[in-house]
Amino acid sequence: xxxxxxxEILETAVRLFRxxxxxxxxxxxxxxxxxxxxxxxYHYITGxxxxxxxxxxxxxxxxxxxxxEIVAQPLPARERLARAVRHHVAMIxxxxxxxxxxxxxxxxLTPEQQKLVAESMRRYQALFERxxxxxxxxGEFRAVSPRLAAMLMLGAGNWLYQWFSPEGRLSATxxxxxxxxxxxxxxxxxxxxxxAASERERSG
Amino acid sequence: xxxxxxxEILETAVRLFRxxxxxxxxxxxxxxxxxxxxxxxYHYITGxxxxxxxxxxxxxxxxxxxxxEIVAQPLPARERLARAVRHHVAMIxxxxxxxxxxxxxxxxLTPEQQKLVAESMRRYQALFERxxxxxxxxGEFRAVSPRLAAMLMLGAGNWLYQWFSPEGRLSATxxxxxxxxxxxxxxxxxxxxxxAASERERSG
Amino acid sequence: xxxxxxxEILETAVRLFRxxxxxxxxxxxxxxxxxxxxxxxYHYITGxxxxxxxxxxxxxxxxxxxxxEIVAQPLPARERLARAVRHHVAMIxxxxxxxxxxxxxxxxLTPEQQKLVAESMRRYQALFERxxxxxxxxGEFRAVSPRLAAMLMLGAGNWLYQWFSPEGRLSATxxxxxxxxxxxxxxxxxxxxxxAASERERSG
Amino acid sequence: xxxxxxxEILETAVRLFRxxxxxxxxxxxxxxxxxxxxxxxYHYITGxxxxxxxxxxxxxxxxxxxxxEIVAQPLPARERLARAVRHHVAMIxxxxxxxxxxxxxxxxLTPEQQKLVAESMRRYQALFERxxxxxxxxGEFRAVSPRLAAMLMLGAGNWLYQWFSPEGRLSATxxxxxxxxxxxxxxxxxxxxxxAASERERSG
DNA sequence: TATGAATGAGAGTTCATTCAT
DNA sequence: AATGAATGAACTCTCATTCAT
Numbered sequence: 001x002x003x004x005x006x007x008e009i010l011e012t013a014v015r016l017f018r019x020x021x022x023x024x025x026x027x028x029x030x031x032x033x034x035x036x037x038x039x040x041x042y043h044y045i046t047g048x049x050x051x052x053x054x055x056x057x058x059x060x061x062x063x064x065x066x067x068x069e070i071v072a073q074p075l076p077a078r079e080r081l082a083r084a085v086r087h088h089v090a091m092i093x094x095x096x097x098x099x100x101x102x103x104x105x106x107x108x109l110t111p112e113q114q115k116l117v118a119e120s121m122r123r124y125q126a127l128f129e130r131x132x133x134x135x136x137x138x139g140e141f142r143a144v145s146p147r148l149a150a151m152l153m154l155g156a157g158n159w160l161y162q163w164f165s166p167e168g169r170l171s172a173t174x175x176x177x178x179x180x181x182x183x184x185x186x187x188x189x190x191x192x193x194x195x196a197a198s199e200r201e202r203s204g
Numbered sequence: 205x206x207x208x209x210x211x212e213i214l215e216t217a218v219r220l221f222r223x224x225x226x227x228x229x230x231x232x233x234x235x236x237x238x239x240x241x242x243x244x245x246y247h248y249i250t251g252x253x254x255x256x257x258x259x260x261x262x263x264x265x266x267x268x269x270x271x272x273e274i275v276a277q278p279l280p281a282r283e284r285l286a287r288a289v290r291h292h293v294a295m296i297x298x299x300x301x302x303x304x305x306x307x308x309x310x311x312x313l314t315p316e317q318q319k320l321v322a323e324s325m326r327r328y329q330a331l332f333e334r335x336x337x338x339x340x341x342x343g344e345f346r347a348v349s350p351r352l353a354a355m356l357m358l359g360a361g362n363w364l365y366q367w368f369s370p371e372g373r374l375s376a377t378x379x380x381x382x383x384x385x386x387x388x389x390x391x392x393x394x395x396x397x398x399x400a401a402s403e404r405e406r407s408g
Numbered sequence: 409x410x411x412x413x414x415x416e417i418l419e420t421a422v423r424l425f426r427x428x429x430x431x432x433x434x435x436x437x438x439x440x441x442x443x444x445x446x447x448x449x450y451h452y453i454t455g456x457x458x459x460x461x462x463x464x465x466x467x468x469x470x471x472x473x474x475x476x477e478i479v480a481q482p483l484p485a486r487e488r489l490a491r492a493v494r495h496h497v498a499m500i501x502x503x504x505x506x507x508x509x510x511x512x513x514x515x516x517l518t519p520e521q522q523k524l525v526a527e528s529m530r531r532y533q534a535l536f537e538r539x540x541x542x543x544x545x546x547g548e549f550r551a552v553s554p555r556l557a558a559m560l561m562l563g564a565g566n567w568l569y570q571w572f573s574p575e576g577r578l579s580a581t582x583x584x585x586x587x588x589x590x591x592x593x594x595x596x597x598x599x600x601x602x603x604a605a606s607e608r609e610r611s612g
Numbered sequence: 613x614x615x616x617x618x619x620e621i622l623e624t625a626v627r628l629f630r631x632x633x634x635x636x637x638x639x640x641x642x643x644x645x646x647x648x649x650x651x652x653x654y655h656y657i658t659g660x661x662x663x664x665x666x667x668x669x670x671x672x673x674x675x676x677x678x679x680x681e682i683v684a685q686p687l688p689a690r691e692r693l694a695r696a697v698r699h700h701v702a703m704i705x706x707x708x709x710x711x712x713x714x715x716x717x718x719x720x721l722t723p724e725q726q727k728l729v730a731e732s733m734r735r736y737q738a739l740f741e742r743x744x745x746x747x748x749x750x751g752e753f754r755a756v757s758p759r760l761a762a763m764l765m766l767g768a769g770n771w772l773y774q775w776f777s778p779e780g781r782l783s784a785t786x787x788x789x790x791x792x793x794x795x796x797x798x799x800x801x802x803x804x805x806x807x808a809a810s811e812r813e814r815s816g
Numbered sequence: 817t818a819t820g821a822a823t824g825a826g827a828g829t830t831c832a833t834t835c836a837t
Numbered sequence: 838a839a840t841g842a843a844t845g846a847a848c849t850c851t852c853a854t855t856c857a858t
Contacts, residue, residue: 240838241839
């Protein structure tokens with residue numbers, strides 16, 4: 001990390017993989033973009049796939065550790081969930097390249113590597129689920145499906161890689177707060193008591 | 205289209221593109237799976253990319269028309285939005301193959317085709333946004349960002365292609381209702397008055 | 409075998425591998441020699457190494473079976489040994505290309521394949537050894553080391569690949585008979601009684 | 613030559629060329645084995661091929677001079693031949709690496725170098741032939757083909773590189789004596805007078 | 817003396833596509 | 838409609854060698 005050419009190659013690969021996709025990006029493309037001969041790249045990389053693996057590993061490191069710390073803090077579930085969502089959105093927004101590659105190209109890895117990635121994602125998701133669960137247990141949240149609540153949040157967050165642009169009108173923070181505004185309202189025990197579905201019955 | 209072999213080839217391509225990705229699936233793979241020689245495939249298809257284009261076109265047809273009808277109905281915004289989400293979730297859950305390919309492989313199309321697809325998605329998203337907007341205008345919903353509300357819903361729904369399984373414990377309907385339960389609560393003007401953000405202030 | 413282009417490619421490979429060696433012969437060389445594009449070769453071969461493996465397998469088939477039949481015949485050991493040597497010499501002389509590749513390039517095979525080849529050669533050698541042994545047991549031969557007698561015969565025979573030429577003055581038959589004339593004399597119980605070593609003592 | 617590192621590189625190359633073959637051994641392999649960077653090797657060698665040439669030249673020196681002295685001595689042909697064979701066997705057994713490379717990899721040299729090597733081998737072989745011839749002229753040996761007698765001896769001896777092991781049960785001396793025991797018996801004028809072929813007639 | 821970055825040619829292989837049969 | 842031989846371009850990767858430091 002930070003070792004000049006090696007890092008430049010990695011970043012270039014992220015950029016090209018994001019723009020063209022992993023398969024559609026040739027080693028030649030990377031070499032051209034970085035100003036080296038094709039063969040020279042191999043002083044820095046073991047192979048094209050290892051490059052992808054490194055990018056994806058970087059993506060995995062980025063989220064796992066921080067999230068574990070967040071959800072372990074002695075705070076109300078709602079606050080922990082809020083922080084988790086902010087972290088999630090920020091992480092993707094600030095590393096769009098890496099997460100685009102991560103989310104879209106991980107299937108190009110070897111089956112073993114894919115298993116590691118899948119396991120990592122499962123753990124990440126489980127942290128969200130668990131936090132929702134705790135919120136329910138402690139009476140902060142309504143009795144929703146923790147699984148689906150987590151999937152909704154993660155899905156909405158991950159989808160950012162498809163549309164977020166740092167140059168866009170919306171900042172990552174604004175997005176996170178807007179999402180939370182909707183999420184948490186939906187989760188929290190409302191004053192009226194009934195769930196949205198039953199409210200729909202009444203009003204629909 | 206619809207003629208025996210031709211349809212079989214298309215479906216086989218969907219299955220293989222979904223499993224292995226577009227680039228990682230060779231014409232030979234498709235020929236093998238369909239029981240033809242590679243050369244014989246070309247009596248039915250123009251090329252590999254055209255096959256992808258047809259799959260993606262099928263995906264686009266699937267959602268556009270129906271959604272326009274839904275949001276045009278003379279119903280409360282909340283109800284229209286609910287139906288739209290149900291449609292969205294059902295469509296993806298019932299055509300996982302097509303939508304996986306659609307969402308993941310559309311970057312392999314020619315730039316012109318990609319533009320068409322992007323435009324189609326933009327229109328689709330606009331229908332959601334507009335409906336949220338109308339809900340706000342008519343006092344059904346809180347004053348949230350229609351753009352972000354739409355993105356949240358679409359993101360959560362699209363993400364299904366990554367985790368939904370027809371054999372799983374959760375049916376598409378259950379998922380759609382659970383999502384709506386959370387979405388709509390978040391959108392609706394709550395009894396308590398304060399927004400989630402300000403509540404967070406108090407409790408955080 | 410005999411299937412037109414496939415066989416032609418194999419024979420061309422034998423010729424080129426013999427002339428230039430396996431590593432120094434490129435797939436391009438073979439394609440050029442056979443009048444195809446490099447890529448077209450791959451309709452007939454799985455890879456360059458498989459080509460080598462096939463050549464070597466052909467070499468192994470050539471000797472193993474026939475020799476087993478020869479040494480199993482109800483004949484004096486001397487006669488069986490004579491026939492074995494004639495077979496060995498003829499086989500190499502008539503398939504110089506194959507045996508040159510076999511003897512010189514087998515190290516380019518995978519370790520597993522090399523093991524198979526080594527085992528095949530060991531069996532072949534064992535047949536020679538056993539025949540010498542039987543000749544000794546039955547009083548036809550002197551009490552020499554069967555191992556070394558076999559190695560001498562096989563070595564001299566194998567070496568043919570280095571110098572024999574079908575256009576040369578000496579025919580394979582002449583060579584075989586001359587070798588036998590020397591071999592068998594050395595093996596047989598001579599009239600004079602003493603072995604060469606002790607004679608050397610006397611005269612040296 | 614003889615200067616520490618240079619000699620170490622040469623010996624390492626011999627070892628690796630023998631184990632893996634010349635083409636399959638990369639300059640990197642040699643550098644690794646000798647504990648230098650690839651680029652540093654070029655302070656000691658001109659190139660990979662020159663390394664091979666030096667090894668082969670060393671092989672040629674090893675046999676040529678000594679053999680000339682042996683066959684020039686005023687001794688019976690049989691004794692000179694015996695000494696020549698002992699020398700040949702010892703030389704190969706004691707320099708297995710060099711002679712394996714010599715015999716197996718000389719085709720990787722330039723055509724000019726190959727010519728020199730071929731000429732050297734021809735001279736070597738001629739010394740054996742001439743000695744056999746002289747033995748025949750002087751009545752020590754039977755009237756065999758000197759060429760084939762030489763080929764038999766050289767072939768059996770050279771073949772050692774394929775099977776001899778310093779750790780094996782048989783010492784180089786034992787092998788040489790056993791070979792001689794068989795060779796010379798075959799060559800010498802036997803008491804019985806008839807040649808092996810005619811004996812075969814009688815007994816076969 | 818030693819490094820290691822860089823080269824550039826060439827290797828084996830894959831693959832979408834064409835076309836005569 | 839179906840074949841399968843053939844193409845030719847592109848691909849990833851290797852490697853002997855050079856050279857500024």
